[in-house]
Amino acid sequence: MDPIQPASNIYQWQQRITGGCKGARMRRRRLLATVAITVSILLGITVHGFDGDSHPKQQPSLCQELILPAGYPCSEYTVQTKDGFLLGLQRVSSSSSLRLGDDDGERGPPVLLMHGLFMGGDAWFLNSPEQSLGFILADRGFDVWVGNVRGTRWSHGHVSLLEKHKKFWDWSWQELALYDLAEMINYINSLTNSKLYVVGHSQGTIISFAAFTQPEVVEKVEAAALLSPISYLDHVSAPLVVRMVKMHIDQMILAMGVHQLDFKSEWAASLLVSLCDNRLSCDDMVASITGKNCCFNESRVAFYLDQEPHASSSKNLHHLFQMIRQGTFSKYDYGMLKNLIQYGNFKPPKFDLGRIPKSLPLWMAYGRNDALADITDFQHTLKDLPSTPELVYLENYGHMDFILSIQGKQDLYDPIISFFKSLGKFSSM
Numbered sequence: 515m516d517p518i519q520p521a522s523n524i525y526q527w528q529q530r531i532t533g534g535c536k537g538a539r540m541r542r543r544r545l546l547a548t549v550a551i552t553v554s555i556l557l558g559i560t561v562h563g564f565d566g567d568s569h570p571k572q573q574p575s576l577c578q579e580l581i582l583p584a585g586y587p588c589s590e591y592t593v594q595t596k597d598g599f600l601l602g603l604q605r606v607s608s609s610s611s612l613r614l615g616d617d618d619g620e621r622g623p624p625v626l627l628m629h630g631l632f633m634g635g636d637a638w639f640l641n642s643p644e645q646s647l648g649f650i651l652a653d654r655g656f657d658v659w660v661g662n663v664r665g666t667r668w669s670h671g672h673v674s675l676l677e678k679h680k681k682f683w684d685w686s687w688q689e690l691a692l693y694d695l696a697e698m699i700n701y702i703n704s705l706t707n708s709k710l711y712v713v714g715h716s717q718g719t720i721i722s723f724a725a726f727t728q729p730e731v732v733e734k735v736e737a738a739a740l741l742s743p744i745s746y747l748d749h750v751s752a753p754l755v756v757r758m759v760k761m762h763i764d765q766m767i768l769a770m771g772v773h774q775l776d777f778k779s780e781w782a783a784s785l786l787v788s789l790c791d792n793r794l795s796c797d798d799m800v801a802s803i804t805g806k807n808c809c810f811n812e813s814r815v816a817f818y819l820d821q822e823p824h825a826s827s828s829k830n831l832h833h834l835f836q837m838i839r840q841g842t843f844s845k846y847d848y849g850m851l852k853n854l855i856q857y858g859n860f861k862p863p864k865f866d867l868g869r870i871p872k873s874l875p876l877w878m879a880y881g882r883n884d885a886l887a888d889i890t891d892f893q894h895t896l897k898d899l900p901s902t903p904e905l906v907y908l909e910n911y912g913h914m915d916f917i918l919s920i921q922g923k924q925d926l927y928d929p930i931i932s933f934f935k936s937l938g939k940f941s942s943m
């Protein structure tokens with residue numbers, strides 16, 4: 515894919531869209547698509563944009579919704595970040611491994627599960643207890659902690675800001691790494707008095723890599739297992755994502771004053787559909803965004819879509835698209851002048867993977883059909899890391915198979931548990 519520089523204004527942006535196509539009919543079609551998107555976004559702003567909370571407050575918690583009904587003890591915690599967000603954390607154990615009179619000494623080592631973009635902590639509990647990593651780890655005696663970043667349905671808002679405020683959505687994965695993940699690790703570490711095992715998927719791996727470059731965070735981590743690991747994104751091949759990047763949808767959404775990105779809302783869903791045509795089919799939307807899956811339970815797809823997607827911020831999408839355009843793993847790019855004010859440099863500082871200690875044991879799994887965590891980008895990540903991670907390669911896996919595959923247990927989750935045990939830090943299980 516050609517590197518694409520950000521368009522600095524709407525006129526340029528318009529030229530990019532029309533300029534890249536051959537023939538007047540193509541240009542007209544692209545122009546029509548742009549108008550359709552613009553109108554649908556404007557409608558969206560009127561209908562959904564300013565009514566604030568799209569999620570009613572009196573909803574069941576993640577424990578109540580998915581974990582307790584499956585028969586697993588589960589409790590809710592709230593963690594406050596340095597910038598005032600209130601994050602939901604769930605602690606799950608196995609009914610058989612936990613005795614009455616619940617004593618922390620009886621629990622296995624803490625493991626924190628970090629979900630991906632547009633997902634929440636529910637991601638680890640979407641299949642049957644025998645197939646879902648969250649339940650499997652609990653059954654094997656781990657003290658399972660389920661992370662949820664700001665903006666998801668399982669986080670609890672902010673000490674002073676409301677979801678309808680622009681400032682509530684003024685963050686990208688940079689804050690998810692340096693505030694949300696850092697604070698969750700800190701909290702679990704001080705509560706359990708133990709180093710943590712971390713498992714991440716997709717954006718959960720981006721924020722893990724970024725957080726692990728920080729000495730005060732990584733010193734509390736025993737080891738990490740990363741599914742679909744991402745730090746560089748410039749070889750993303752998912753057709754719908756590539757098209758959105760080329761059309762500068764991220765800048766357009768921000769320019770129109772849309773700060774919360776919720777694909778459960780009507781306008782955002784119609785935005786996606788309006789990007790499809792006869793060359794890019796929307797028949798399998800998940801595949802056009804994440805790559806072809808091998809191992810979904812087809813009869814559960816409606817249930818998956820009931821839970822997902824969770825909301826994120828438009829600024830986060832823009833930051834991710836900056837990585838695709840620029841081939842960098844850096845902080846948010848505000849543009850030269852504001853970068854100078856923010857960072858004291860024209861360019862945003864890089865997250866240096868070379869700073870992740872060689873002594874941190876890493877396990878990673880990647881797939882041939884993963885259209886987001888591309889193999890070329892993954893090799894770039896490996897080259898930058900001082901350590902040599904243990905690797906699992908799955909020929910037929912797409913991006914979402916890593917958490918939804920019905921064969922996940924034998925392909926991934928048993929190997930993760932063996933890896934954690936092989937480090938010899940705990941013996942009782």
Ligand SMILES: *[C@@H]1O[C@H](CO)[C@@H](O)[C@H](O)[C@H]1NC(C)=O
Pocket residue numbers: 811812813814920
């Ligand atoms: C797929 O999901 C359905 C509905 O939840 C379930 O009854 C079935 O056992 C699942 N199949 C597999 C192979 O896990």
